[in-house]
Amino acid sequence: MENSMNSRHFAEYFKPGGGARQFFSSILIWGIGFGCFQAVMNNYLVDVVGMTPFQRGTLEFFREMPGLLLVFIIALMHRCSEWRIMKIGTLVSLAGIIGLLFTTAPGLAPVTLLIVLWSTGEHIMLPVRSTLAMNIAKEGKAGRSLGFVTGATNAGNVIGSVMVAAIFYIGMNLFHASSGVRLYNVVWGVIAVLLIASFICIARFRSGEGLTKRPRLYFNGKYGKFYALELFYGARKQIFLTFAPYVLIRVYGMDTTMMAVLMGACALINIFCAPLIGRLTDYLGYKNIMIYDTVILFFVCLMYGYADRLFAADVAYIAVCINFLLDAVISTTSMATSMYVREISDSAEETTASLTTGISINHLISIFAALAGGLIWEKFGFGVLFSFAAVMALCNSAFAMTIPRPGTCRARG
Numbered sequence: 001m002e003n004s005m006n007s008r009h010f011a012e013y014f015k016p017g018g019g020a021r022q023f024f025s026s027i028l029i030w031g032i033g034f035g036c037f038q039a040v041m042n043n044y045l046v047d048v049v050g051m052t053p054f055q056r057g058t059l060e061f062f063r064e065m066p067g068l069l070l071v072f073i074i075a076l077m078h079r080c081s082e083w084r085i086m087k088i089g090t091l092v093s094l095a096g097i098i099g100l101l102f103t104t105a106p107g108l109a110p111v112t113l114l115i116v117l118w119s120t121g122e123h124i125m126l127p128v129r130s131t132l133a134m135n136i137a138k139e140g141k142a143g144r145s146l147g148f149v150t151g152a153t154n155a156g157n158v159i160g161s162v163m164v165a166a167i168f169y170i171g172m173n174l175f176h177a178s179s180g181v182r183l184y185n186v187v188w189g190v191i192a193v194l195l196i197a198s199f200i201c202i203a204r205f206r207s208g209e210g211l212t213k214r215p216r217l218y219f220n221g222k223y224g225k226f227y228a229l230e231l232f233y234g235a236r237k238q239i240f241l242t243f244a245p246y247v248l249i250r251v252y253g254m255d256t257t258m259m260a261v262l263m264g265a266c267a268l269i270n271i272f273c274a275p276l277i278g279r280l281t282d283y284l285g286y287k288n289i290m291i292y293d294t295v296i297l298f299f300v301c302l303m304y305g306y307a308d309r310l311f312a313a314d315v316a317y318i319a320v321c322i323n324f325l326l327d328a329v330i331s332t333t334s335m336a337t338s339m340y341v342r343e344i345s346d347s348a349e350e351t352t353a354s355l356t357t358g359i360s361i362n363h364l365i366s367i368f369a370a371l372a373g374g375l376i377w378e379k380f381g382f383g384v385l386f387s388f389a390a391v392m393a394l395c396n397s398a399f400a401m402t403i404p405r406p407g408t409c410r411a412r413g
Contacts, residue, residue, distance in 0.1 A: 013144055018136035019083070019202075024152055026201035027129065030090070031156020033194035035267070037097075037118070038157070039164040040187050048106050048181055059112050060242075060370065066120040067363030073124060074356040082128040082135070082352055086202055089128075093121030094195040101188040106181065127355035130338040134351070140282060142342065146335035147278020154270040161264050163190065223354050225403050226341055227361050229290070232396035233334065234362035236297065238369040239389040240327055244304065247382055248324065251308060252317045262321060266328035274332045286336035286343070290400035293333040297393040300327050305386030340403060 014020035045051040051059065066073065077085055096118030103110055129149060137145035164187055171183045248254040254262075281289050300323045307316040307323075338355060345351040376385045 013138060013141045014136050015138055020136045022201050022204055023132055023136060024148060026086075026198045027149055028152045028156050029194050029198040029201065031153040032160045032163070033156070033191045033198065034122070034153070035157035035160020036164050036187055036191050036194070037160075038263075039161045040184060041115070044184050045111070048184060049108060049111050051108065059115065061367060062112055062116050063119045064363055064367055066116065066123040068360055068367060070123050070127070070363070071357050071360040073120070074127070074353070082132050083202060085128045085352075086125050086132065087199060089121045089124030090195055090199045090202070091121070092124060093118045094192060094199070096121065097188055097192045097195060101185055101192060123359065126359055127352050130335070130355055131352045134338065134342050142339055143278040143281035143286075143335065144275065145278070146338060147275040147281075147332070150274035150278075150332045150335065151271050154267040154274060157267040158264060158271065161267070219357060220354070222344055223341070223357070225399055226337065226354065226358055228399050229337060229396060230358040230362045231365050232392045232399065233337070234365040235369045236301070236389045236392035236396065237331070237362075238366035239373050239385060239392075240301070240304075242370045243373055243377065243382065243385060244324055244327070247304065248320065251382070252320060262324060266325055269325060269329060270332055273329045277332050278335060281333070281336050281339060285405060286339040287400060287403055287405050289333050289336040290340070290403070291397050293330050293336075294393040294397040294400065297327065297330055298390045298397070300330070301386045301390035301393060305383040305390075309383070
């Protein structure tokens with residue numbers, strides 16, 4: 001009975017023979033591996049590598065570089081189909097994890113190189129996952145499909161976090177292992193197995209595509225508003241991603257356990273919210289979602305920056321935690337931008353090329369936003385920093401108001 005219900009569910013949203021089952025199985029397994037990686041990376045850098053905060057910031061700069069260079073990386077694979085690019089990205093990340101597993105001298109330089117390798121594979125898959133999710137969906141179901149991708153990824157993140165907690169609890173309490181290299185190597189081994197399984201899922205699907213010809217480097221005037229949206233989104237996103245946890249830790253004294261609980265809660269909530277947001281995007285249209293989500297984020301950023309001045313300490317702490325969760329939920333509405341790009345693209349290859357260019361633009365501003373954000377915090381305080389993020393959200397909303405409504409782009413063409 002359950003299998004027949006799942007079959008009907010897939011038949012309702014996805015094209016028959018489009019590879020939806022293989023695709024979402026791969027996404028879920030990858031999400032588990034990513035959740036494991038995120039759960040241990042920072043502790044590994046402190047416990048094993050001994051990174052200072054400055055070195056950690058330097059690592060983050062290099063870790064985000066593949067996103068900036070993505071337009072050139074994807075250009076090298078301009079004849080590969082989306083399915084093949086996804087396979088390549090998985091193998092590149094696998095190479096980074098195997099390197100971490102077998103490295104005998106986990107020093108600053110080799111660990112940085114291997115984490116950048118992991119990040120390169122992760123970034124390679126970002127644009128093609130969105131393209132594939134929309135391509136396998138039936139007409140009018142693209143938003144739901146993108147929501148399922150986010151939901152599956154978040155489900156994997158929760159599972160991965162629980163697996164890491166179990167590995168360290170059992171290792172330290174039953175086998176009396178220290179939190180040194182040995183337990184981290186167990187996690188790296190688990191991630192390697194998961195990535196191999198993820199690769200097998202997508203390798204089993206034969207898309208029937210031969211060589212694909214997509215633009216090597218794709219810039220087009222019709223995507224000008226999309227590029228501007230990525231600039232504003234990238235600046236606001238990076239400020240929140242980099243400094244929101246620091247506010248909780250340095251201003252409100254949140255410990256590691258509570259931070260892990262909060263991160264897990266974000267992923268857990270998004271398992272249910274992401275598909276709902278996808279359905280809402282299909283119903284209201286990507287333009288309305290792109291306008292109203294950033295209006296909400298304007299108030300989220302202001303509350304984050306000034307809650308300590310508006311409320312008593314305990315109330316401010318709760319308010320900031322709620323806004324942290326709210327930002328995590330609203331960030332899933334970025335799928336609306338992917339739908340806008342697909343609407344004005346002439347082919348799946350053009351969609352992937354355009355999304356890739358957008359990710360590179362996003363990361364260009366992200367790198368500088370992170371560097372400038374630290375200076376703004378030191379000179380003027382974190383309230384001013386999050387006020388700047390709020391302004392970026394409003395600019396994003398203003399630009400979103402100027403894009404055509406769904407269904408009018410092709411009519412004009």
